[in-house]
Amino acid sequence: MLAEIITIGDEILIGQIVDTNSAWMAVRLNEIGIEVKQITTVADRAADILMALNLASGRADVILVTGGLGPTKDDVTKHTLATYFGQGLRRDPEVLRHVEAIFKRRGREVLDVNKQQADVLEKAEVLFNSLGTAPGMWISHQNRHYVVMPGVPFEMKHLMEERVLPRLTFFKGRTPLDHHTLLTAGLGESFLAERIRDIEIHLPSQIHLAYLPKPGVVRLRLTGIGPNHEVLEQKLKYYAQQLEEACGPYFMAHGDVSLAEVILAEFKKRGLKLAAAESCTGGYLANLLTAIPGSSEVFQGSAVTYSNLSKTALLGVDPGVLETYDAVSEEVVIEMSKGAAQVFAADYAIAVSGVAGPGSDVTGLPAGHIWMAISGPDKTHTRLFQLGKDRRVNIQTAAAFALFELIALIREKAK
Numbered sequence: 001m002l003a004e005i006i007t008i009g010d011e012i013l014i015g016q017i018v019d020t021n022s023a024w025m026a027v028r029l030n031e032i033g034i035e036v037k038q039i040t041t042v043a044d045r046a047a048d049i050l051m052a053l054n055l056a057s058g059r060a061d062v063i064l065v066t067g068g069l070g071p072t073k074d075d076v077t078k079h080t081l082a083t084y085f086g087q088g089l090r091r092d093p094e095v096l097r098h099v100e101a102i103f104k105r106r107g108r109e110v111l112d113v114n115k116q117q118a119d120v121l122e123k124a125e126v127l128f129n130s131l132g133t134a135p136g137m138w139i140s141h142q143n144r145h146y147v148v149m150p151g152v153p154f155e156m157k158h159l160m161e162e163r164v165l166p167r168l169t170f171f172k173g174r175t176p177l178d179h180h181t182l183l184t185a186g187l188g189e190s191f192l193a194e195r196i197r198d199i200e201i202h203l204p205s206q207i208h209l210a211y212l213p214k215p216g217v218v219r220l221r222l223t224g225i226g227p228n229h230e231v232l233e234q235k236l237k238y239y240a241q242q243l244e245e246a247c248g249p250y251f252m253a254h255g256d257v258s259l260a261e262v263i264l265a266e267f268k269k270r271g272l273k274l275a276a277a278e279s280c281t282g283g284y285l286a287n288l289l290t291a292i293p294g295s296s297e298v299f300q301g302s303a304v305t306y307s308n309l310s311k312t313a314l315l316g317v318d319p320g321v322l323e324t325y326d327a328v329s330e331e332v333v334i335e336m337s338k339g340a341a342q343v344f345a346a347d348y349a350i351a352v353s354g355v356a357g358p359g360s361d362v363t364g365l366p367a368g369h370i371w372m373a374i375s376g377p378d379k380t381h382t383r384l385f386q387l388g389k390d391r392r393v394n395i396q397t398a399a400a401f402a403l404f405e406l407i408a409l410i411r412e413k414a415k
Contacts, residue, residue, distance in 0.1 A: 001173040002037040003029050004060035006052050008067035008077055009151060012041050021066050021156055028165060033174030034062065044068055046080040053084050057144050062168065067151030069134040071113045081148065082121055085141055089119040092126050092135065099133045124148075127163040131155050136163065175225060180236040182220040182243055183252040185259055185404040189213045196220075196246045199239065206232075207239060215393050216400020217252075217259060249408055259403040260288040260295075266410050267298040267348075274406075275344035276302035277315055277336040279327065279353040280370060285399045300344035305336065315339030326363055328353050330382050333373035341375045348376045348410075350402050357391045367391075370398045374406055381409055 005022045012019045019041060026036045037059050042048040049068075056063045068077030082089055096118035103110045117133040120126055127136030127149070134150040136159045147164055149156045168174075184192060189211055193200070200209050206226050212219035222239055226232040244251045253262045267274055276285045286302035289295050303314045308327055311317040317335040325331040336351035354370025355361045368387030373380055383405055387394045 001034050001062065001171060001175070002060045003034050003062040003064060004037050004056040005039045006049075006056060006063065006065045007039070007041045007151070008044060008049060008065065009041070010043050010074070012067075013043055021151065021153055024153070024157065025064060025066075025160065028160060029168075030177060031179075032165060032169050033177050034168060034171075035175060044074050044076055046076055046083070049077065049080045050084055053081075053146075057142070060144070061173070062145045062147065062171075064164075065146065065148045066156050069117075069148070069150045071117055071133075077148070078119065078121070081137075081139075081146075085121060085123070085139060087122045087124075090122050091115070091118050092120050093118075094128065095120070095126060095135045098128070098130070102133060127159050129155055129159060131158050138164075138167075176227060176229060176232070178224045178226075178229065178232045178236055180222040180224075180240045180254070181256045182222075182240060182247070182254055183217060183257055183259070183262070184220060184247050184250045185217045185252050185400060186408070187218070187247075187250040189218050192218050192220075192247070192250065195248075195250075196243055199242050199246055203239060204235070207235060214400075215396035216398075216404065219256070220247075249411075252404070252407060258288070258292075259400055259407070260292050263403050263407055263410075264289065264292055264295055264298050266407060268294075270410070270414075272298065272347040272410075273300050273345065274298050275300045275340045275346035275349040277340035277349060277351040278302055278304050279306055279311070279336075279351075280356040281352045281395050281399050281402075282306065284395050285350060285352065285402065288399060288403070300346045303340060303343065311336060315343065328355060328361065328363070328365055328369060328371060330371055330373070330384070333371045334375070334380050334382060337373040337375035337380060348374060348406065350374050350406060352398055352402055354385070354394075354398060356394050358389045368394050370394065372398065372402045372405065374402075374409055376409065376413075378413075381405065 005025055007019050007022055011017050022039045040052050042052045068075045099117050100110050120137055124137035124139045129135045132155040137148040139146040149159050207224045210221045222236050224232040224236050278285055283304045289299045305311040305314055308322050312319050315336050316339045321331050333351040333353050337349045340349035351373045355365050355367050357367030360366050367389040370385040373382045385401055387397055
């Protein structure tokens with residue numbers, strides 16, 4: 001069974017927002033054995049939407065459409081669908097009551113344009129949206145199934161989880177799929193590929209390996225296709241174990257987890273506390289850690305010391321060291337990490353200071369020149385990273401490399 005996703009919105013095409021809906025839907029469809037044939041983004045123009053629907057109907061069994069269901073004039077999806085299916089619109093009484101109740105709770109008048117949110121295709125099955133005013137619709141037409149949903153991510157996800165995915169699981173023709181993900185860090189994609197080359201070459205035809213790189217990390221995803229789920233699961237575990245051994249110290253964890261989750265789990269298991277002192281990463285490390293539920297059991301805090309004055313005032317960095325070696329130096333990150341460990345009463349503290357980019361700093365150090373230090377109970381570990389010129393990527397990579405170095409340090413100490 002094949003699916004196609006059509007996202008509608010000028011804001012996506014001009015880069016004003018990123019289309020995260022398609023990626024999320026593709027993952028969830030894949031999990032239930034429905035392959036996504038194509039993802040298409042079109043403008044809020046009837047002609048473009050009609051063309052996308054025509055093309056999708058020739059490629060896929062299920063067409064999922066998001067966006068353009070709002071109450072304003074630029075939201076043309078419903079009227080375009082009415083043209084495509086040769087149907088009129090009807091006002092659904094249950095949806096209308098829901099819309100009116102929402103506005104009543106907010107103490108606002110219900111305008112006619114708001115009532116139009118309750119208009120659905122005459123022959124469509126309404127997918128009730130309890131989280132918003134725009135309902136979804138399910139239309140079966142010429143042996144194809146069209147699922148229309150709002151573009152607001154949390155509303156779309158709600159409808160998919162509650163109304164769409166449970167129904168699709170009963171459809172015949174789905175391909176049994178299974179996945180196993182491994183998280184690696186500290187090694188680039190090409191070097192990682194060389195390290196696991198022999199395993200990849202000898203994978204059986206029903207198992208595929210995909211590389212999913214992000215700054216500082218590479219996820220390896222094994223995907224298996226086969227009629228027997230238990231046999232497939234065992235094969236995936238076997239090859240996942242081989243990959244783990246081949247990756248060696250660069251293997252972080254099994255499953256679709258983050259480096260922050262791995263480090264928090266390691267620290268929690270050992271009853272350790274963690275802190276951070278950040279300059280060029282500007283709090284990004286702290287954000288990664290505190291985004292994880294339960295991080296307060298491990299993470300004590302972070303000091304974003306962007307200036308030399310703050311490094312001295314908050315972390316106790318010696319002004320003489322700053323004057324002699326400058327802020328981006330091994331000597332300064334050592335003092336930053338030791339200061340953070342003391343200030344936050346942590347067993348380990350990470351410090352990062354560098355030139356995020358895109359240009360050089362006032363001393364002439366190039367973009368991507370970043371020092372990191374980790375202070376622990378026994379010693380302080382340092383590392384110099386030479387990255388690129390992209391500021392955003394440098395911040396993300398430096399944070400990922402710092403967490404990787406910390407994980408490696410903790411695991412080495414545990415041996």
